[in-house]
Amino acid sequence: MSAREIFSSRNPYFAVSVGVVAGIFVLTALGGLIVLPYAQKELQFASLWDAICSAAGLPQRSASVPTAKVGPRLSEAVLTPTTLARPSQESIGRGATLAQRCAICHGPTGISRADSPNLAGQYASVIYKELLDFRSGARTNAVMSPFAVNLTDQEIADLAAYYAYLPRLPAYHPTPQLPRPRIVIYGAPLRGIAPCGSCHGSLDNKAGSPWLEGQSEAYMKAQLQAFAASERRNDISQQMRNIARAMAPEEIDQAAAYYASQPPEIVKATD
Incomplete structure (x- = not known):
């Protein structure tokens, strides 16, 4: 055939x-x-x-058709080591005016009398990122989310510049200084935990990571627990979630207590 x-x-x-x-x-x-x-x-x-x-991978979007439910928002902030590194005096002045609305929680000098974060002298990139995340919904809070939702990009940059300009001052509720725990000094390499100071140094740090000395123990403990439970998800590349999930409860307590007991590294306001 x-x-x-x-x-x-x-x-x-x-x-x-x-x-x-x-x-x-x-x-x-x-x-x-x-x-x-x-x-x-x-x-x-x-x-x-x-x-x-x-x-086929070509969704047809229609204003009259509800879109699919999506998962939690993630941070869209883009940071570099030079983000807001040289703010203008005008930006700092505008930020000082805006910051009057923040004083009830964060204190008139940027030092909180409650368990809100101390912002005086905090890295500008940190405040900038967190405000962007509160505005976008990547991070949520009953007080901060409604406040941030109407801020413009310029207002967020101005607030970050102002608080970074302020000198770091001692906390209102200092605790006796504690010895540095192993989790802070060495981390736990076998569990993928780096020493805290490798990102959260007070004089040098990874972009977007805050300095922690003198912050509220209750606040830091709550944030670590939120990262561990994936209730807070605005960390870039899940870095903090991966670390917090690997930490034992007593290590979270030790790290929060240690940093709360440390005086902030005093840095003079820049010109």
Whole structure:
């Protein structure tokens, strides 16, 4: 039998094979492009064409059709070591005016009398990032979220510049200085925990990481627990979540207590 006869429609074996393959292709297309998209109850489509396009990776967005539910927002802040490194005096002055609204929680001089963070002398990039995250919803708080949602990019930069300009002052509620625990000095390399100071140094740090000396023990403990439980998710690349999840509860207590007991490194206001 010649090749022409083998691949001829008159050959019943060839005809059946082609029919079976075509049938499988049609069933697969129907299942993948129509049945499976509609089986996802959280998605709604305006038409059959929208479902097909969505399954093909080309979602058709429509203002009248609810979009799919998405997971928690993540931080979109982009930082470099030079972010807000040289603010203008005008920016600092505008930030001082804006900061009057922050004084009830963070103190008139940037030092909190409660368990809110001390902001005086904090790295500008840290305050800038956290305000951006509160505004976007990447980080949430009953007080900070409504405050940040209406801030412009310039106002956020001005507030960060002002607080970074202030000198670091002793905390209102200092505790007796404690010896440095092992988790702070050495971390725990076998569990993927770096020494805290490798990111949170008071004179040099990783961009976006705050200095911690003199901060509220209750606040730091609550944030570490929130990272460990993935209730706070605005850390870049999940770095803090990975570390906090690997820390034992007593190590979280020790780190928070130690940093709360340390006086801040006094840094003079820049000109």
